[in-house]
Amino acid sequence: MSLNALIDRLDLHGHIDSFNGFLSRHKPLFIEGDQERHFNYIEALDKLSFNAPPKVDSFHIIKAHLKKQGIMRFEQIFEIIKVVRYFRSLKNNGYEGIIGEWLKKIEIPERFGEEVESYFDLEGNFNEELDEELYGLGQRIKAIKDDINASMRRLLYHSKLSSYLVDTQIHYVNNEECLLVRGGFNHVLKGQVVGRTGAGFFYVVPDALSKNREQIRVVETMREVKFYEYAKRFSKVLSELLPFISFIDKEFDRFDHYQARVTFARAKSLSIIKAERSREIRLVGFEHPALHKPKPVNVDFSKSVLMVTGVNAGGKTMLLKAILSAAVMAKYLIPMKVNKHKSVIGNFKRFEAVIDDPQNVKNDISTFAGRMQQFAQLFSQNEALVGVDEIELGTDSDEAAALFNVILDDLIAKGQKIVVTTHHKRLAALMADRDDVELMAAIYDEEHRQPTYEFLQGIIGKSYAFETALRYGISNAVVERAKKVYGENHEKLNLLIERGSELERALKAKNALLDEKLAEVEAEERRLKEQREQLALNLEAERAKLKASYAASIAIAKEAARLTDAKAIHKKMNEANIALPKQEPIRKNERYDFKVGDNVKYRSAKGTIISLKEKEAMIEVEGMRLRVRRDELRPSGKPPKKRPKTEVHHKIERRGSLRLDIHGLRAEEAEEKMDKFLSDALIDGWNEVVIYHGIGTGKLSYAVKRFLKAHPKVKSFEDAPQNMGGFGAKVVRL
Template sequence: MNDKILKTLEFDKIIAEMEAYASSSLGVNKVKALKPSANFEEVVKRQEETDEAANVLRLKGHAPLSGIFDIKPHIKRAQIGGVLNAVELVQTASTIHASRMMKNFIDDLLENEVDIPVLEKKATSMADLSPLERQIKHAVDENGDVLDSASDMLRNIRQSRRRNESRIREKLESLIRSRNAQKMLSDAIVTIRNDRYVIPVKQEYRSHYNGIVHDQSSSGQTLFIEPQAVVELNNELKELQMKEKQEIDRILAELSAEVALGSEELLIIVHIMAELDFIFAKARYGKVMKGSSPKINQDGVIRLNKARHPLLPIDEVVANDVILGTDFSTIVITGPNTGGKTIALKTVGLCTLMGQAGLHIPAMEDSEIAVFKEVFADIGDEQSIEQSLSTFSSHMVNIVDILQKVDHESLVLFDELGSGTDPQEGAALAISILDDVYQRGARMIATTHYPELKAYGYNRPGVTNASVEFDIETLRPTYKLLIGVPGRSNAFEISRRLGLSDSVITHAKSMIDSESNEVEQMIASLEESRRKAERDYEEAQENLENTEKLQKDLQQQLIEFNERKEELYEKAKEKAAKLIEKAKTEAEEVMKELRQLRFDNGAQVKEHKLIEARRRLDTALPKQEKGIAKAVNNKQKRMYKPGDEVKVTTFGQKGHLVENIGGQDWQVQIGIMKMKVNEKDLEFIKSEQKKETKPLATIKGRDYHVSLELDLRGERYEAALAKVEKYIDDALLANYPRVSIIHGKGTGALRTGVTEYLKQHRSVKRIRLGETGEGGSGVTIVEFK
């Protein structure tokens, strides 16, 4: 894709913003070089990289990427025998250290079973050069100074130098403290000229201090003299300084040779760390932008959910749904200027380019983009003064170039197609261009304000109309894209709102032909139908989500019930076995006593003794629990009727009887679900009580399903607390004994706010953090009174 298209769709601005999220010059250079790819496998690979980095940032919040330097020039110079300076060696050691920290970081993620195959492969490609890092750090400090510990010889030389400097200072200080020093010296200090220690002597007392003159002041009144008494010591110091430099050069040369030996591994480390910095820069930018990973296809299908223009403020931009390449391959957006048509056009193009570049796109989850071989765009006023071209001519030059290259693997974006010339001719030309691109099989979105193109989508299969919504009440565009509804003129409504008299408006309407009026009325009807369909869809979606949550909760409760049932069944069997065993033992005792009585008294056994023995046999039999018997009798005798509140024993859930569907089978309403249940699985609670009916939209009774958990992750602080307050009320209405609030770990601010609110709630009995199997400190468990 050429640079002109990238600039037209403002992809270059995306790159400029993303540079700030790279941690090194290596990462910045890779960001600057980023271009969309037209290769499907390459795009999928890029998205996988970004997904893994985004997952790591979600789990850890950061990645250790500080201390990376572009040391490729240092490595190449070491390879040809050059000597690196201390700063270059420090940068080399720092880059090695950064690679080691990154390897340890990724190893830790792998130990925690985080699935990051791409990052794992890159980390394992980097060699461990810790010995070279330690060797450099042992010899050079972070400021680039060679340490005394670099070698024993260097330590000895520096010790001798310090002793020599001390002796020189002692001699010179004795001179400046002498009785005549205040008179003969310009200042009582010891200074350095030409790397030799000197004192400042007044010109007239030069002969008093026998020695070498190294410098003089600008006025010539002060001479900087090296006294003869320290000349020899200064010579020794100079010699020690030369030896020190020679030893430092030897140490640096030795370390440079070590760098040369590990040059191949170092170049791999630099390459991998640059890639990792670049990958995490993409992920950081996507996180700040609140983007998501799109699905990738080769079928020319674009499906964007709540897509936003990434260069506009998140809290101001209007998100739109866009579908292209399924039932239709062309969208024609009509409507007045300043309505948001161009923004919608650029959003689609920019999301496509970002996705093909491996970036997350500013849209909700489950969005989808296609990989196009080329993206073409004719957007904005490209009037060329240099070429003496008008706006229309400039656009036409660009369109001609597009028509020469477009094919079925292209995405084409036209803004205000056919504008800048006679309306009738411009509309005809726009229709002809749209037909040409459509017949080539390209995916296309075009904007126009020509009314003739409103009928374009109705006359051609595979083409649909769209418009941007306009609020007549506020006289402002809403920037909401309406696919399937052509734009209509709002001139009469706007004029009436602004105070134009009805007579003028009526006269104006009379001059418009009936067909145009019918078209406008049809469009208005379509807009209303669209809004109603959207409301119905949102309501159906909410009901579907509630149903899925209820199903999930019921399944969980059924699993828990079955587990509990098995446990109770085993306990009951054990208890019954013990009772039977006890009864047998008691019966044996009774029989034994009867035999003994018969033996002792012959056949003469008194009646009261037989009655007592019979009573003991009766008491030896296990007795049925009264409550159970009562419940069974109630169940057998109960005549159910619609409206009765019952408990479905197989699920442990309460509900209401709707109707008898034959024999002992009833339709039972549990929350928003209806199911068939046999009477043997029902337990009566109470009959329906007649009460004043209220609109369903204003109350939430037992039929309203409330989830057992509230997920606050990603919510803002104030919005989260508002949701908690509403959720606690709903949970109390649903008679839940306990619920879970998921707030995540993060900084702990949201958890603290939730905890403080719950502590003050009069219906909360106890709160605690979740255990290991419940989500740990990212979940708060709430028990009600």
């Protein structure tokens, strides 16, 4: 399937058109070369600040003319100059990393700058002051035009002509100066009528100015000859520099691919995720760009077939489109709304979307026959990602179940990965026990009688055809009769399916609760383990301390044993006794019956009990409240001394400012400055401030964005307007 047809069927045209608006010039979505390498460059560029490139025309015609030694127009030459100047500005930013290394390889020939680029200003106009003859011709034209204006002014105030003039203005028709006059003017004014108004007035070019106009035409011809000589000279230089032009054209296309993805993702708050070298698809928080307020899609599609069943109008088709859309955008590195850190998207060679009804008057084919043609084409491919919407479309359900069961078997054997939506409970039941098939059901809200647009994996869903009919206006009597025709056995089957769904949902809820409890138990287990390890370390330290104390005492005692003088022995034994560790007296675990308001002693401080629990108490000690263990409290007969009450009055002075300049600071210093600056601004009541960080290498700009995103009081921020610093500053809203 062609990419355009695929984009159309997946409702991605609006998203892709929006992305194309960020490209400097139109090009295919696919970036030639290694996608892994391209993704690394895109990630590196996303960390830098840069200006978007100018809009540039394709070099295809330009290069073809240069190969044939053709003469280029100034407009074509300036297209090349715009690209060269943009790369020069990027090189001047002094980027580091892989972007900096890449830009260093782009060497601009000095000859291009001296012999071509220097003759054009920023707007692409030829700088005539660099050529004395051209400048003189321009001055001559200006002088002739001044003479024309002066002559026209004299005519405007000529007494004989005044009665024929409609107004006293000089008008321009076909870039020629003329007067607006009434009929009968030819008695006093000779000239050529170049226009007429609806009111019957005439635009007349006086014959007296024909000589001046002829002079201008002659001078303009001389200028054109001179410009042609320059165009010829420039074209010769560019022909000799054709290898460089081809090289920089290719590099500009590559950079344009990168910058468009980065700027599009920044503008729309999207993520760029690359296709992995696998066949797994796991989406977390994906939102299809065609939906206004979509519910995020979370799906694990690691098996060969994903079969989606359930309620009508419950979002099955959009789920199918979401899976294929995410895979397509990952392959082409198009930004999308997804949790890039938790999602995995495999890489597929081809994509097929069997979504629309193939029946058409022009091709004289039935729905089922058209579907068979589409499936026949799938057998000629390998390793494709296929989406089939309503696989049973157009034929008997029982026969279709057997047929599609075998068709899916063969497609799986050819390496296809298939997403299927179906109302066939029989087909789903036939494939439910297979290890390579994943079931998913659209959920229906029985209480509110409407789909939830959410999905549950591992079950077969009920279609809720009767409930959907009621929701869209079919009378209750008709639906009740339909239920009788449908039969009790089928209804019981549906009830069993729904009961299974309810049990599955309840089980998943219980599992989630158990996972939460298990996480708490594991956290407590880790805490106890850490506490046990710390106690073991403390015990080992105490043992070492005791060993050292006893060793010191034994050494002193041995020294005393070698002495003969009784007085010296006594002295040494006293030293040994002092060196032994002191045994603290064991206190009885007394239990006091305290009440709120009792005066107690806690260690060396005295206080009053504020509140009591079984093992803890809250006491007030010298104006401070402490939570302590009850067994550490002792009765105290005297009440604690009351400290004099001190009142503190403070006045906050405005310290904040509306602007902060952090040019030249390191990231850590800048974050410290910004933290204090934003705190002061919040205290002073500012709701919008400006931070100037400059452009530089982009590191400081990246640090500023990272800090502002993490700050809890920052509502939003954006690049400042051009007159306030542009990309070198951020406007922060608090």
